Amino acid sequence: MHPLSARIKSQFPQSLVSIVAYRGEVTANVKRESIHEICRFLHDDPEMAFNYIVHVSSVDWPNDSERFEIIYEVYSIPKRHRIRIKTRVPESDPHLDSMVDIWKGAEFMEREVFDMMGIHFDNHPDLRRILLPDDYPEGYPLRKDFPLQGKGWRDTFEFLGEKP
């Protein structure tokens, strides 16, 4: 087992769902309630020292009971290792603790996840849409049920006998 995985497993036996190693990358699936605590540990612990946030992403799995997956990928510049922390939130309650107090760069990255996937980050200082307009009415574009082709003004016209 990867030393990182062993350390996290011994530290948080209750909150860890699984640990996967794929192509040399360690991914820890954790429970939503404890993700902030785990990230705080990863950042502050001198052996972990994950001081650099790489990206925050989200994946939509519409058929799962806990639909959205949030991914924090962090890197340690002094120790030169990286880890990916993942958690799941259900569609009915898409809330998660914000990591802005741990990594300042998370502010924009979490705003992007909010904008594109509609995940609400609690304790985020400024949770607004970032790439789309503030009053964008059509939902969250990276969800799988968002259509690839838009329904705009042009779609209201009849084309070759086909009614819109």
Added chain:
Amino acid sequence: MPQGLHDQRNTVYRINPKHPEDPALPVLRTEELMLNMGPQHPATHGVLKVVLDLEGERIVQATPVMGYLHRGVEKLAEHGTYHQFIPHTDRLDYVCAMYNNFAYVRAVEKLIDLQVPERAEYLRTIVAEIQRIIGHQFWLGTQALDLGAMTVFFYTFRDREILLDWFEQLCGARLTTSWYRIGGVERDLSPALVETMSDYLDYFPPKIDEYMIFLEKNRIWLARTKGVAVISAEDAISFGMSGPPLRGSGVDYDLRKYEPYAAYDKVEWKVPVGTNGDTYDRYWIRMEEMRESVKIIRQCLDHLKELDQLPTDDSRNQIMAKRPSVTLPTKDRVFTNLENMIQQFKLFSEGFKAPKGEIYCGTEAHKGELGFYIVSDGDSRPYRMKIRAPSFIHMGAFDHMCKGYMISDAVTIFGTYDVVMGECDR
């Protein structure tokens, strides 16, 4: 507007304690001024708007408003095959397309676990470093132009033009190149191109000194870059900054050294690191990186000459990996051989099925760490693709870095990140 009305709107009438008998005597007051900068401002490098809250000329708060160039590239990626996405990456950071191609194909190769032949790795390194020189030349020209020094712009663009012509001879396009392929590169360097590049490597280093002559002793340049846009190493790391903006603060984080790829661990070169974390240090780092790039390209070209001695069918000497289910056949085979034509057709229409899994692969582009996070569900299209764009993440630190500087320094701070909005908004 009539004069009287204007006065009424902007003046607060209060009772003046010195003259209580005259209640209508105006008392002056100050308030913060809100200023919209952009999206059509020439110094914002495309379409970026910033709402500045000003106290006099000092910036109290700067709020970037982005998304004017949002095209939904991450959504588009979910609906095309892995090969079909390569041209989309050109349009991310449109001044440095080659490096985006490189970052993307590297991520896909990591996902499908594909080894690239040695010759292709060296070719990739050469072209990526040429792209880095182009990027830094472009940055220097525009940054100096934004700060009022127009001459440097003409000099850097003159030298950049030669390299763009070189790209045109290599792949037929100057900016939207799409030369990298999954498993290798599209075509080899011709002897004429190798010769042109060798000449350029002799021609270019004195030109870097020439650019520096314009700027090193230019009092305006020094006043507007030294001590401007300072960020501490700790803050820069916390914000997730990378590339020259991070190395300017004294952190030697460079993925080419930290997690070596292509031929970077087989050639001799150094990572320039600054100390003060200001715009001047970042400028110096970019100048030094151009010199390092010249060194890297020269060593790679020498190694290509050694590889030329090998027989053409040697596995090290190929420009494309041999895995017909994934990699494309060469163009001459496509036009002359039916099987290869079918292979090409199938790869472009159906694509290949990637194994189930997820990977993140970061590449040191000249702006910073350009990463691709790909989630695959076993289909021929990515289930989810996230692009970690350095410009976007650098903009997250914009407010922090702007506080307390003058309005005119906001232009320096855009420039110091080298933002390109195509990449920032995606």
